[in-house]
Amino acid sequence: xxxxxFIIEGGRGLGAxxxxxxxxxxxxxxxxxxxxxxxxxxxISLINEIGETIIPATDTPGAKAAKVGEYIAVIVxxxxxxxxxxxxxxxxxxxxxxxNASYGYSFMKCKEKERVQLISKIEEEYEGFKSFKNLIVSAxxxxxxxxxxxxxxxxxxxxxxxxxTVRPW
Amino acid sequence: xxxxxxxAIVVGTGIxxxxxxxxxxxxxxxxxxxxxxxxxxxxxxxxxxxxNWELPHRGRITNEDRKISPVQSGVYNYNERSKKYxxxxxxxxxxxxxxFEWARGYQVGxxxxxxxxxxxxxxxxxxxxxxxxxFGVDWPIRYRDIEPWYDYIESFVGIAGSAEGLPHLPDSxxxxxxxxxxxxxxxxxxxxxxxxxxxxxxxxxTANYTEEKGPGRGKCQxxxxxxxxxxxxxxxxxxxxxxxxPAASSTGNMTLRPYSMVQEIYYDKEKKRxxxxxxxxxxxxxxxxxxxxxxxxxxxxxxxxxxxxxxxSDVFPDGLGNSSGQLGHNLMDMxxxxxARGIFEGFEDKFTFGIRPTGIFVPRFRNINKxxxxxxxxxxxxxxxxxxxxxxxxxxxxREFKEDLKKPADHWSMSITAWAEHLPYYExxxxxxxxxxxxxxxxxxxxxxxxxxxxxxxxxxMMNSAAExxxxxxxxNVETYNRNKIPGSCIHETGTARMGKDPRTSVxxxxxxxxxxxxxxxxxxxxxxxxxxxxxPSITYMALTARAxxxxxxxxxxxxx
Numbered sequence: 195x196x197x198x199x200f201i202i203e204g205g206r207g208l209g210a211x212x213x214x215x216x217x218x219x220x221x222x223x224x225x226x227x228x229x230x231x232x233x234x235x236x237x238i239s240l241i242n243e244i245g246e247t248i249i250p251a252t253d254t255p256g257a258k259a260a261k262v263g264e265y266i267a268v269i270v271x272x273x274x275x276x277x278x279x280x281x282x283x284x285x286x287x288x289x290x291x292x293x294n295a296s297y298g299y300s301f302m303k304c305k306e307k308e309r310v311q312l313i314s315k316i317e318e319e320y321e322g323f324k325s326f327k328n329l330i331v332s333a334x335x336x337x338x339x340x341x342x343x344x345x346x347x348x349x350x351x352x353x354x355x356x357x358x359t360v361r362p363w
Numbered sequence: 364x365x366x367x368x369x370x371a372i373v374v375g376t377g378i379x380x381x382x383x384x385x386x387x388x389x390x391x392x393x394x395x396x397x398x399x400x401x402x403x404x405x406x407x408x409x410x411x412x413x414x415n416w417e418l419p420h421r422g423r424i425t426n427e428d429r430k431i432s433p434v435q436s437g438v439y440n441y442n443e444r445s446k447k448y449x450x451x452x453x454x455x456x457x458x459x460x461x462x463f464e465w466a467r468g469y470q471v472g473x474x475x476x477x478x479x480x481x482x483x484x485x486x487x488x489x490x491x492x493x494x495x496x497x498f499g500v501d502w503p504i505r506y507r508d509i510e511p512w513y514d515y516i517e518s519f520v521g522i523a524g525s526a527e528g529l530p531h532l533p534d535s536x537x538x539x540x541x542x543x544x545x546x547x548x549x550x551x552x553x554x555x556x557x558x559x560x561x562x563x564x565x566x567x568x569t570a571n572y573t574e575e576k577g578p579g580r581g582k583c584q585x586x587x588x589x590x591x592x593x594x595x596x597x598x599x600x601x602x603x604x605x606x607x608x609p610a611a612s613s614t615g616n617m618t619l620r621p622y623s624m625v626q627e628i629y630y631d632k633e634k635k636r637x638x639x640x641x642x643x644x645x646x647x648x649x650x651x652x653x654x655x656x657x658x659x660x661x662x663x664x665x666x667x668x669x670x671x672x673x674x675x676s677d678v679f680p681d682g683l684g685n686s687s688g689q690l691g692h693n694l695m696d697m698x699x700x701x702x703a704r705g706i707f708e709g710f711e712d713k714f715t716f717g718i719r720p721t722g723i724f725v726p727r728f729r730n731i732n733k734x735x736x737x738x739x740x741x742x743x744x745x746x747x748x749x750x751x752x753x754x755x756x757x758x759x760x761x762r763e764f765k766e767d768l769k770k771p772a773d774h775w776s777m778s779i780t781a782w783a784e785h786l787p788y789y790e791x792x793x794x795x796x797x798x799x800x801x802x803x804x805x806x807x808x809x810x811x812x813x814x815x816x817x818x819x820x821x822x823x824x825m826m827n828s829a830a831e832x833x834x835x836x837x838x839x840n841v842e843t844y845n846r847n848k849i850p851g852s853c854i855h856e857t858g859t860a861r862m863g864k865d866p867r868t869s870v871x872x873x874x875x876x877x878x879x880x881x882x883x884x885x886x887x888x889x890x891x892x893x894x895x896x897x898x899x900p901s902i903t904y905m906a907l908t909a910r911a912x913x914x915x916x917x918x919x920x921x922x923x924x
Contacts, residue, residue, distance in 0.1 A: 248764065314760075317759070345769075349414065352584050355717060356715050357548075357715075359714070361714055363769065
């Protein structure tokens with residue numbers, strides 16, 4: 195995968211202001227925390243597709259539209275400890291292993307129904323899936339789509355109401 | 364530039380340095396304000412309005428952060444956005460003889476950009492405590508000495524809170540309190556009168572404005588940035604950057620010099636006065652000397668004392684003004700993190716909207732009189748806490764799982780956590796390393812501090828009493844906890860250059876003036892004789908600063924210094 199095109203792709207969701215922060219924080223370049231140092235574009239697509247099975251598009255966009263894969267690639271690389279990185283990679287591999295064993299092809303080639311069956315099985319049987327799923331959820335909920343379309347977004351509430359009947363999120 | 368002469372020099376721009384600058388400038392003194400870090404201009408340099416999803420890690424701490432700043436990255440409000448207000452531990456090393464978490468912010472505004480904003484006056488109990496139980500030295504002042512200065516500064520600071528008329532928790536000059544939520548209100552009502560020792564729940568007292576405070580100092584918008592350690596573009600909480608430094612600047616008397624690390628104070632043994640300071644420019648590494656009639660040290664507890672210990676001369680071979688040998692000793696923090704939590708059945712149709720930068724408070728109820736005296740420990744503790752209702756859990760995956768992510772938790776929950784007094788012990792101390800220096804050439808600080816028997820003796824009571832309060836308030840499934848915080852992590856480090864009546868056992872007199880060097884004043888946390896029982900020591904540093912400046916300028920005009 196061409197490194198440069200990936201950087202441009204990753205830049206779209208971030209905006210000009212955060213670019214300034216990257217520089218201010220002393221990152222050598224966007225590549226220093228770049229997405230394709232640890233994960234290939236294929237892996238990022240795989241994370242997005244698994245994410246979409248967990249959080250599908252409904253009346254609001256799902257995990258894929260929220261680009262959970264792109265974000266997770268950065269988080270696992272930059273924030274996870276070595277054992278957590280390994281657990282994350284093992285889970286991804288395990289998902290494809292089970293897919294191959296069950297259907298004879300990888301998760302990406304599975305139809306939606308097969309994906310649902312597969313994730314059901316893995317959730318039940320595989321310990322490492324719990325933290326994997328939590329990461330997908332947090333990636334989705336913290337995305338622009340998650341914060342502004344899935345949840346109600348009040349960046350400046352302007353008041354504190356300690357007893358309202360309206361659910362604020 | 365080298366050798367410039369001013370009326371006054373202030374070292375440090377944090378919460379007490381900001382006040383020293385404001386008061387000195389407003390009294391007409393040409394004042395040089397020195398800050399070792401970069402400038403941070405109110406509003407202009409803040410990034411609290413950037414949406415979280417635009418941050419590369421959406422707030423998370425990276426492995427690189429942990430590597431560069433192993434201590435700072437563990438501070439409760441260190442995150443991707445706030446980290447620019449914390450130091451880089453690698454460039455600013457210190458040695459932990461015993462575990463000590465030292466949170467630092469080296470920039471204009473210091474830690475006033477990342478402080479917890481809780482403000483509680485010390486009471487008569489706090490100022491009499493050392494004299495009564497014999498730990499530490501007696502405070503040279505009493506509550507009545509500082510009371511008018513609390514009044515004076517609080518009207519400028521702006522503190523949201525409720526007047527309760529408690530002698531052991533004096534009221535401040537309040538703005539309207541931040542409201543309690545429905546569960547807090549109900550629990551407060553239920554425990555009222557239930558405890559013979561007077562336990563009660565009141566509004567937290569916080570320097571977040573519920574009324575406008577003037578240009579650049581708007582009302583709280585409840586967006587949650589200050590709690591996460593971000594500066595506030597609305598100027599809705601008190602900081603040096605939003606309040607005192609602009610006031611000082613508007614007089615035309617302030618010269619603010621960032622990147623200026625004071626390493627030494629010069630002493631003239633003929634005149635018996637300090638004459639000026641030696642500064643290292645932290646950008647260029649060049650040295651500069653600046654001179655003044657009076658010097659206010661407000662570099663934060665450990666750094667102020669480090670400057671003094673590093674200022675050696677024939678007269679003061681162990682550090683400037685250290686004839687007592689007390690400099691660096693009697694270091695205190697506050698033990699905290701013990702409490703209880705539970706769930707509340709009721710108000711299931713209710714939520715909270717907006718983020719409140721404070722919570723509820725339980726005033727001290729131990730050792731306040733004969734009836735509440737304990738046999739197992741002296742002094743006491745208070746609680747801070749809150750009730751809230753977040754989202755509930757969701758299981759499975761797919762469409763239903765996604766919708767369930769919006770489900771609220773079945774119940775409200777509530778917790779209260781204790782903050783306690785740390786006694787002054789001579790052995791708890793900081794000192795300078797004989798050989799090791801940081802990259803600016805300043806000897807590295809060593810910290811040797813621990814909690815001892817009295818602090819440990821309170822732990823179970825802090826947990827159990829919290830559970831009693833919650834149970835009396837009707838909470839269910841109440842369980843206790845102890846977060847086992849190490850010294851320093853409360854970020855209330857105090858002592859090390861204490862006040863006192865006797866020059867043989869203390870560094871400063873009752874006016875925060877050095878016994879040995881009368882034109883040097885110290886009004887940051889290092890001046891404290893005791894940690895006090897209530898959290899929020901900053902308001903006391905601010906009051907002591909305004910009081911000391913008033914005295915210093917009068918003494919200057921009388922030609923006594």
